[in-house]
Amino acid sequence: DVKNLSGSEDGRKMFSRFNLSVDRGERIAFVGRDTMAASLLFRILQNEAQVDGGEFSWGITTKRGYFPKDHYEMFKGGMSLIEWLRQFAMTHQEGEEEFLRGFLGKMLFSGLEVNKTTDVLSGGEKVRVLLSRIMMMSPNVLLLNEPTNHLDLESIIALNNGLKAYKGTLLLISQDREMIESLATRIIELTPKGVIDRHMNYEEYLQNPDVIKERQALYS
Structure with missing residues (x-):
């Protein structure tokens, strides 16, 4: 739960x-012309940023998987994809190559591709590796900040299908309209001027007369 939470960045109220x-099991998309406020919220929820006021708490059984928008620092060095993913193994089985190949395969890495080193990965490949790591964690809550950035169409489809099958709670920041429409059942628009929070899909949200008026007020 989040209660009376306030946040700012570089002196600007978010x-x-x-x-x-x-x-449990909700699928929430954070949308808007500017997603900086939602990005800050995610960092606060991950204890990566300070709050100006208010509080939040996670359930005792919550196991979170977090995809940050800025993740390039995580790929320093020249480890193979297998070695990089093995760092996060919690059991002997999870550290076995066949197990790791399985998760990399879900994000379209096959054959010799798993021997690529992290220092030569493209932006899209880094996204796919990080998503493989998140899947390996088996989280029951996902916080994904712009996960389709740098992905090609095939990878976006694979990710979208995986998220459709996901049974846990999803918190998503995205500018990808098709992904939001296919996944979200609740839309939140978080801005410095206020919040819109509606239990509806994205198409309904964009066409709802009351929401249209509220959005105009938020951005006027």
């Missing part, structure tokens, strides 16, 4: 007294 309660 949101004030924001409240949020999330039910």
